Amino acid sequence: MDTLETRELRYFMAVAEELHFGRAAERLGMAQPPLSRAIQQLERRLGVSLLKRNRRGVSLTGAGEMLLHEGRAALDATTAAARRTRRAGGADSPGGPRNRLVLAVKAGASHELLHKLLDAYAAEPDAAEIEVLPSGTCEQEGMLRDGRADVALMHAPFNSLAGFDSEELMTEGQIAILPAGHPLAAHRTLSLSDVSDIPDLPLARWSRHGTYPPGPGPEIHDQTQLAQLIALGRTVAVFPDSARAWLWAEHTAVPLTDAPPVVTHIAWPAHSRSLALAGLIRTATRL
Amino acid sequence: MDTLETRELRYFMAVAEELHFGRAAERLGMAQPPLSRAIQQLERRLGVSLLKRNRRGVSLTGAGEMLLHEGRAALDATTAAARRTRRAGGADSPGGPRNRLVLAVKAGASHELLHKLLDAYAAEPDAAEIEVLPSGTCEQEGMLRDGRADVALMHAPFNSLAGFDSEELMTEGQIAILPAGHPLAAHRTLSLSDVSDIPDLPLARWSRHGTYPPGPGPEIHDQTQLAQLIALGRTVAVFPDSARAWLWAEHTAVPLTDAPPVVTHIAWPAHSRSLALAGLIRTATRL
DNA sequence: CCCTGTCATACCCGGTAGGTATCACCGAGG
DNA sequence: CCTCGGTGATACCTACCGGGTATGACAGGG
Known part of the structure; x- marks a missing residue:
């Protein structure tokens, strides 16, 4: 057979x-x-x-x-x-556990948007309980696919939306995050080429499934590590605008003129038929 | 476990x-x-x-x-x-069976487009063999999902593209297909309301997975049946422009002014990574 | 040339998927 | 009220097969 x-x-x-x-x-x-x-x-x-x-x-x-x-x-x-x-399971037994949705978000990203979304949705009548699941670098796709999450905030062009349904929520520019004392930190704007080849500030290499791309920069698997290394003047990083929310005093953010804009989407498995999910999406698109 | x-x-x-x-x-x-x-x-x-x-x-x-x-x-x-x-299986054994793609199309739809696509692709260097799989009403989605097909021509808004990657190929209007002798056949254009409630010509009901929607019209599961019933003056049908290709002498086509346009897409499972498929898609978008 | 590391084969055992017979339960009729 | 038909559940048995251990075949490297 x-x-x-x-x-x-x-x-x-x-x-x-x-x-x-x-x-x-x-x-x-x-x-x-x-x-x-x-x-x-x-x-x-x-x-x-x-x-x-x-x-x-x-x-x-x-x-x-x-x-x-x-x-x-x-x-x-x-x-x-x-x-x-x-x-x-048990969601239909009266008085049992409430209908619940698991929302995957890249740890530390889109803090403000997420906050507004959760607040707005909680105010809806018969809102489901939302469990926020912080995910590692670009792991939201896998989490949607294998059922650890029901819905996710994803960031084009870093995440691929292939195979999911999605709605656009927000577009933002990108910034370079530099040590406050560095000469480049004095500029009003920078271009990608300005920050990609600074001899004394190699770009950090992020962990992808436990392995690191080759290059001179330090190996990173956590935003706090990165923040500290920047503050110590050891590296530089490129992030969406909303990363300003977690900058330290020793950091300086400089807008990048030619970095591709980052588009935040809310995405979910294409075949989903859940009422609670529909409500969350409706709330998100109305923000 | x-x-x-x-x-x-x-x-x-x-x-x-x-x-x-x-x-x-x-x-x-x-x-x-x-x-x-x-x-x-x-x-x-x-x-x-x-x-x-x-x-x-x-x-x-x-x-x-x-x-x-x-x-x-x-x-x-x-x-x-x-x-x-x-x-x-066996596609990598030299001299073995050629790499092959299964293309699902709604039987009888987009004939001209399909013909052009197959001809153009066959002319490509190292083109794979294309097996054309005619499918029933809106069955292309299921065929892509369960692997009977690798790629499909789909028609929005009738097919849902949810969960697939796709590229737009063609947009066309819709026409009403009437018995040649019917009074409405004399009009230059019609609107949907004109054809939806003709007492003597109830709209046919198409088979969906063996069941039929309720209504007065005749039950249909095959384009030839429908063509014959129209020719006999028993019903009327609404189709995309390209249906003109199979009209009979006893049929009259009248453009519909307010019917939603039909968009033909080429669609494939989002996770596909086949070179042959990529070539076919490239050919299709260049038509 | 033997030794090591690889996957395949031979053989055995226990768990479990599936079959048959039967039970427990309820609704419908007479 | 009792019986009968139709439902899913239980009891019990058997046979298959998934998994283990021991061993073989074969190629490379010291």
């Missing part, structure tokens, strides 16, 4: 990501032989070869790449189904 | 749609008791009640409704993963 069980998908994803049966089995908490057998059965059932077993490791075939991408989406959708179902 | 196996999802969907354990079990090709037990286990594992077992049948709880919607998306995503993986 063409059924493709969740367990098989999980197994294949582990092998496809590790490209090593032993490590994949360890990650799955099982022994290597049953994993090998499961993958073979999967290949037989699909009638397709997924992995090339070279001596010295494993590599993906074209079909394997396809299953890696499509399977990720499928696994996310199933865990999303489980999470959202659990969250909806 | 929070794993949620595909099999459990399939079982629950059957029960949730039939609202009857016996019929659901029959549809699944199994006996009723194991199905009952499987649903109970699912409820225990999720820690949520999904179904209200009233005497005389079954009904969904709030959590059940949630799992019905989210589970449909999850099941579609897994079958899409299986289908697309199978289709990609």
